[in-house]
Amino acid sequence: MRQSFQSLLLAQGQAPKPVFEPSREAIVLWAVGAVFGLFLAAYLYLSRNAVLKRKVFLVSSFVGATIVLGVFYLMPSPPGWFLFVMPVLVIIGYINIRTTRFCQSCGRTLFRQPMFTRPTFCPYCGGEVS
Ligand SMILES: [Zn+2]
Numbered sequence: 001m002r003q004s005f006q007s008l009l010l011a012q013g014q015a016p017k018p019v020f021e022p023s024r025e026a027i028v029l030w031a032v033g034a035v036f037g038l039f040l041a042a043y044l045y046l047s048r049n050a051v052l053k054r055k056v057f058l059v060s061s062f063v064g065a066t067i068v069l070g071v072f073y074l075m076p077s078p079p080g081w082f083l084f085v086m087p088v089l090v091i092i093g094y095i096n097i098r099t100t101r102f103c104q105s106c107g108r109t110l111f112r113q114p115m116f117t118r119p120t121f122c123p124y125c126g127g128e129v130s
Contacts, residue, residue: 022074023076026074032067037064040064047107048107049107050103050104053102057100057102058097061096065093068089069085099112099114099115100113101129101130103127104130105126106125108122108124110129113129
């Protein structure tokens, strides 16, 4: 006799556990965010225009945070999620912006720079880092 797991549980009088099912919109938005992130990473890696990259990076940080908020909004999130997610996004964004620098000489993107010390010198070309 073939029976699905769910109907077996129902037959035993147990309610099936609620399955976590994000909406289609949330999945699509998450995919858009992932593609956006990949393009941003490629751009930051390939471009040597430090001035433009700094602007793009700042704008992208806000766009990325908005996408994450949108995904949470579209998902079955618990009430009050906004109060938890918002500060986390602000902190992550702040750390990202503080630890990502751009070399003014060769234009490379320098990730994971020390957060509280002022910019030093580019490990690739020795130029000044902004
Ligand atoms: Zn450099």
